[in-house]
Amino acid sequence: MTRQSVAFALLAALPLCACHETKGKDELANSPQERSSILEACTNGTHGDPQECSNAKSVENAKKLEQSLGR
Helix, strand or coil, X not given: CCHHHHHHHHHHHHXXXXXXXXXXXXXXXXXXXXXXXXXXXXXXXXXXXXXXXXXXXXXXXXXXXXXXXXX
């Protein structure tokens, strides 16, 4: 494979990468609909960002704990 072919293959693959920024806990805490959507995708295995799944689950658990403590 020539250098030109390798460079072309790498450039062609760029749009396939996950190029979004992982949503943090603060952002997910302020967006219940988005958090719910992410959690649903994580549950059915279609969400590609494990860190975002972890953040959403952590926020969801904290919200449930607050509710159970009456805060």
